[in-house]
Amino acid sequence: LSTGLYGAISFVGLAAQECLPLLLLGDAAHGGLDMGSTDIGATIAAVGPALLLFQVFAYPRIVAAAGLMPTIRACTVLYAICLALTPVVTAVSGGQPVARWTAAIGLNIATTLARVPIFISTFVLIAEASPTPNLRASVNGLGQSVCAVGRIAGPPLLTSLLAWSTSLAAAWPLNFHLAWDAMALCVLFGVAPIVWAIRARGT
Structure with missing residues (x-):
């Protein structure tokens, strides 16, 4: 189950991560944010400091207080x-570049901080799934x-779905939301x- 979880979340x-730059780069008429390469780079780079602080200071405390599975x-x-x-x-960022940039950075940070834990x-789960220490390398x-x-x-399937739904120019749910809703x-x-099965089995 732990290895299945690893594969699913990796997918x-x-x-x-591959679809995000396409969303940022795309024109507004097709559901994009119409950002330039500099803004896209800044949007992605802004996650770094937040992620570093989260991993060092917040994540250990959250797990200690709430537990690993919760x-x-x-x-x-x-x-x-x-x-x-x-x-x-x-839709919510409007036409203002600052609003667009702020919304993109904020959501990108939130998405990353939800995924990384x-x-x-x-x-940890994969390491604990090994029945004996000798098998830990095999399990890993x-x-x-x-x-x-x-x-x-994951990337070729979902980026292709994003490209197809964007070019389709249809109404929701077949518009540019489709790939993100699918994810x-x-x-x-x-x-x-x-995750629920692992928790139920106590592994």
């Missing part, structure tokens, strides 16, 4: 919400293999059941 996580559970739900809200940034916690290797499959499959559903119906 969605890398795909979302942390993963909460982050899974939050991550799905953030993915579904990502294309909404186009799932990854970090999954490493299996986890990395499943992760690789998710990383290989949110993957989290809710792919990642979340595994």
Whole structure:
């Protein structure tokens, strides 16, 4: 189950990271934010300091206070919400560059801070899934293999879906929201059941 969780979150996580620049670069008429390369770089780079501070200071305290599985559970739900809200940034940010930039950075940070704890916690679960210390390397290797499959499959499938839905110029749910809604559903119906199953089994 732990390796399955790693593969599922890798499938969605890398795909979302690949889709984000396309959303930022696209023109407003097709659901994009019409940003230049400098603004896109700044939007993505702004996550770095926030993520560093979160991992060093916040994550250990959250896990210590709430527990590992409740942390993963909460982050899974939050991550799905953030993915579904990502294309909404186009509507709420309006035409002002500052509003557009602020909304994109804020949601990107929130999405990343929801996703990363799932990854970090999954490493712990995979290590604990080994029945004996001697098998830990094999279990970790299996986890990395499943992760690789998710990383290989996710980006081409979901970026293609984003490109197709954007060019289709249809109404919701077949517009530019489609890929992001699909990723949110993957989290809710792919990642979340595994998280709940692991919690139920106490592993």
